[in-house]
Amino acid sequence: MNPLVRWFHQLGSPPYFDRFAARWTPWCYLAAIVLLGVGLWQALFVAPADYQQGDSFRILYIHVPSAWMSMFVFGLMAFYAAIALVWRIKLCEILAMACAPTGAAFTIITLATGSIWGKPMWGTWWDWDPRLTTELLLLFLYLGVMGLYGAIDDRRNAARAAGLLAIVGVALLPVIRYSVVWWNSLHQGQTIRVFGESSMDSSMTLPLVLMVIATKFWFAGSLLARARADNLRREAGKDWVAKLAAGKGAAP
Template sequence: MNPVLRWFHQLGSPPTFDRFAARWSPWAFVLAIATMGVGLYGALFVVPPDYQQGDSFRILYIHVPSAWMSLFVFALMALYAAIALVWRIKLCEILAMACAPIGAAFTLITLATGSIWGKPMWGTWWDWDPRLTSELILLFLYLGVIGLYHAIDDRRAAARAASLLAIVGVVLLPVIRYSVVWWNSLHQGQTIRLLGESSIDASMVPPLVWMLVGTKLWFVGSLLARARADNLAREAGKDWVLRPAGTTR
C-alpha cells in the first residue's frame, strides 16, 4: 500500500487519531495566534486609511477571513459528511460534526462585523440584502446540524442524520458566493481575488493574507481539539482510553 494511503488508513484508528490530534492541535493554535498577530498589527498600524471609508474599513481584516471561512468550513463539513455516509468512516462523521460549531462561530462573526461595518457605510445595522440574508440562512443551517446531532442519543445515527442536512445545505454556498452578481445588492462586489488582480490597493493585501492563513490554522486547531473530544466520548470505556489514567479492565 502507498505510504500516504497507509498513513491515512491508520489515522482512522481512534487511538492513532487521538495521539495525532493531541500532538498537533496546540501547535496549530500557537501558529494561528502568531500569524493573526502579524496580520492584525499590519491591519491596524501599517496599512493607511482608506480614501473613502477612513479607518472603518479595517474591520475588513476580521470580516473577510471570517466570511470566507464560513463557506469553506461548510463545504468541508459536507465533504466529510458525504464520505461518512458512503464509506461509513466513523472519523469522518466525527470531523463533520466537529466542523459545525466552528463554522457557526465564523458565520456569527461575519454577520456581526458586517453589521458593525454596515452602520457607517449604509446607515443601518441590518438590511434584508441577498448576501446578508443568505449568510443568515447559513448560520441557521449550521445550528440545524448542531441541533440535529445532539437531538438523537445514538451518535452514529445522529451523525448520519446531521450529515444529510449538511449535504443538502451545500447548495446554499453558490447562492451566497454569487448573490451580489445575481441580484441588486447593497453589499459591494468582489474586490479581493485569490486568482487574478484585486481591486484594493496592494498595500492592503499582505495583512489580509496573514489573517486568512491565521484563521485556517485556528480552524485546524479547533477541528482537531473538538474531534478529539468527541472521539474520546465515543470511545469511553475502551482500554486505550482508560490506560493513560492507570485504569485496567
Template structure:
C-alpha cells in the same frame, strides 16, 4: 502500500487520531496566534486609512476572512459527511460534526462584523440584503446540523442524519457567493481573488492573506481539538482511553 495511503488508514484508528490531534492542535493554535498578531499589527498600524471609509475599513481584515471560512467550513463539513455516508468511516462522521460549531462561529463573526461595518457605510445595522440574508440562513443551517446531531442519542445515527442535512445545505453556498451578482445588493462585489488580481490596495494584500492563513490554522486546531474530544467520548470504556486517563479499563479490572 503507498505511505500516504497507509497514513490515512492509520489516521482512521481512534487511538492514532487521538495522538495526532493531541500533538498538532496546540501547534496550529500557536501558529494562528502568531499570524493574528502580525496581521493585526499590519492591518491596524501599517496599512493607511481608506480614502473613502477612513479607519472603519480595517474591520475588513476580520470580516472577510471569517466570511470566506464560513463557506469553506460548510463545504468541508459536507465532504466529510458524504464520505461518512458512503464509506461509513467513523472519523469522518466525527470531523463533520466537529466542523459545525466552528463554522457557526465564523458565520456569527461575519454577521456581527458586517453589521458593525455596515452602520457607518449604509446608515443601518441590518438590511435584508441578499448577501446578508443568505449568510443568516447559513447560520441557521449550521445550528440545524448541531441541533439534529444533539437530538439523537445514537451518535452514529445522529451524525448520518445531521450529515445528510449538511450535504443538502451545500446548495446555499453558490447562492451566497453570487448573490451580489444575481440581485441588486448594497454589499460590495468580490474584491479578493485567489487566482486573479485582487481589487484592493496593494498595502492591504499581505495583512489580509496573513489573517486568512491565521483563521485557517485556528480552524485546523479547533477542528482537531473538538474531534478529539468527541472521539474520546465515543471510545469511552475502551482500554486505550482508560490507559490515557491513567487507570485500568474494565477488561483489565475483570
C-alpha cells in the same frame, strides 16, 4: 501500500487519531495566535486608510476571513459527511460534526462585523441584503446541524442525519458567493480575486493574507480538539482510553 494511503488508513484508527490530534492541536493554535497578532498589527497600524472609507474599512480584516471561513468550513463539513455516508468511516462522522460549532462561530462573527461595518456605510445595522440574508441562512443551517446531532442519542445515527442536512445545505454556498452578482445588492462586489487582478491595493493585502492563514490554523486546532474530545467520548470504556486516563498513553 503507498505511504500516504497507509497514513490515511492509520489516521482512521481511534488511538492513532487521538495521538495525532494531541500532538498537533497546540501547534495549530500557536501558529494561529502568532499570525493573528502580526496580522492585526499590520491591519491596524501599517496598512493605509482607504481613500473612501477611511479607517472604518479596517474591520475588513476580520470580516472577510471570517466570511470565507464560514463557507469553507460548511463545505468541508459536507465533504466529510458525504464520505461518512458512503463509506461508513466513523472518523469522518466525527470530523464533520466537529466542524459545525467553529463554522457557526465564524458565521456569527461575519454577521456581527458586517452589521458594524454597515452602520457607517449604509446608515443601518441590518438590511435584508441578499449577501446578509443568505449568510444568516447559513447560520441557521449550522444551528440545524448542531441541533439535529444533539437531538438523537445514538451518535452514529445522529451524525448521519446531521450530515445529510449538511450535504443538502451545501447548495446554499454558491448562492452566497454569487448573491452580489445575481441580485441588486448594497454589499460591495468582489474586490479580491484568487485568479485575476484584484481591485484592492497591494499595500493592504498582506494583513488580509496573514489573517486568512491565521483563521485556517485556528480552525484546524479547533477541529482537532473537538474531534479528539468526541472520539474519546465514543471510545469510552475501551482499554486504550483507560490507559490514557491512567496516564500510560494510548495503546499502539
